[in-house]
Amino acid sequence: QVTLKESGPVLVKPTETLTLTCTVSGFSLSNARLGVSWIRQPPGKALEWLAHIFSNDEKSYSTSLKSRLTISKDTSKSQVVLTMTNMDPVDTATYYCARIPARQWLVWFDPWGQGTLVTVSS
Amino acid sequence: QSVLTQPPSASGTPGQRVTISCSGSSSNIGSNYVYWYQQLPGTAPKLLIYRNNQRPSGVPDRFSGSKSGTSASLAISGLRSEDEANYYCAAWDDSLSALFGTGTKVTVL
Numbered sequence: 001q002v003t004l005k006e007s008g009p010v011l012v013k014p015t016e017t018l019t020l021t022c023t024v025s026g027f028s029l030s031n032a033r034l035g036v037s038w039i040r041q042p043p044g045k046a047l048e049w050l051a052h053i054f055s056n057d058e059k060s061y062s063t064s065l066k067s068r069l070t071i072s073k074d075t076s077k078s079q080v081v082l083t084m085t086n087m088d089p090v091d092t093a094t095y096y097c098a099r100i101p102a103r104q105w106l107v108w109f110d111p112w113g114q115g116t117l118v119t120v121s122s
Numbered sequence: 123q124s125v126l127t128q129p130p131s132a133s134g135t136p137g138q139r140v141t142i143s144c145s146g147s148s149s150n151i152g153s154n155y156v157y158w159y160q161q162l163p164g165t166a167p168k169l170l171i172y173r174n175n176q177r178p179s180g181v182p183d184r185f186s187g188s189k190s191g192t193s194a195s196l197a198i199s200g201l202r203s204e205d206e207a208n209y210y211c212a213a214w215d216d217s218l219s220a221l222f223g224t225g226t227k228v229t230v231l
Contacts, residue, residue: 037220046125047159047167047210049220063219096166107157107212107220110169110178 002026004036004097004113011119012087018118022080022097029075030055035100036080037109038071040093048093049107052100053080060106089120126150126211126223133229134201142226144194144211150221154214156194158187161208170209171196198228206230 008020020038027034037052051061051071061069070083080097094117098109127145134140144156158171169178171187174194184200194213198205211223 039222046225047212047222049212049222052220060218063217105155105173106214107155108169108172109157109159109167109212110172112166112168115166 002099002111004099004111006095006097006113006116008095008116008118010117011121013122014088014120016087018082018084018087018091020082020084020095020097020116020118022082022113024078024080024097024099027099029073029078029080032056033101033103035103035106036073037098037100038080038082039096039098039109039112040091041096041115042090042093045093050084050095051082052106054100054103087120091118092120093118126213126221128209128211128223128226130224131227131229133231134198135231136201136203138201139197139199140201140228141198142196142209142211142228144196144223146192146194146213146221148192149217150192150213150215151189151194152192153216156187156189157212158185158196159210159212161210163207167210201230203230 035054038050053071068085073080094115096115098112155173159167160170161167174189175187186197209226
């Protein structure tokens with residue numbers, strides 16, 4: 001059974017750096033066909049794609065957030081980490097990670113983690 | 123950052139057919155596959171349609187997807203109360219970024 005679970009701080013202060021971890025099970029981050037994406041959703045708003053990473057360390061970032069994002073992975077720990085710098089209240093959102101089950105189809109997200117709500121406030 | 127445009131809401135009575143549109147451009151829907159996600163209240167999104175019109179196992183055949191040019195549509199036939207949810211389209215953009223639609227809330231009257 002494939003599962004993903006997000007973890008990280010519930011509350012961060014403005015200007016701080018957010019670090020989120022996605023721990024996966026049921027598949028290996030060394031599998032060349034598979035990738036992991038991060039996606040977020042502000043309360044009551046639409047989904048927004050953030051970044052993805054594949055086994056060969058190929059990465060891609062949202063054009064609007066590229067300067068603030070870093071995605072990495074630790075294959076031995078089955079974890080994908082997303083850092084976002086200079087957090088602002090508008091970054092308050094539920095952050096999801098999701099598996100990309102086929103390398104050539106980059107918007108195919110299945111399954112998703114349960115999500116983790118991050119609030120940015122002083 | 124560009125987005126895919128969807129109507130904010132759609133509704134129907136049980137048994138009716140509801141259609142949701144998703145409008146993009148030549149750099150996203152026009153040249154890449156479209157995916158649809160269903161988000162039930164308080165839950166994570168779930169894949170509903172992949173590669174324009176394919177249903178994952180377990181998704182009822184009441185759900186169907188189509189694409190024409192730079193637009194796509196999701197149809198729900200035989201609407202049921204459990205279909206009340208937010209629906210999002212998604213597509214890769216040739217600017218090397220994934221795009222989601224603005225989302226459509228489906229209400230079963």
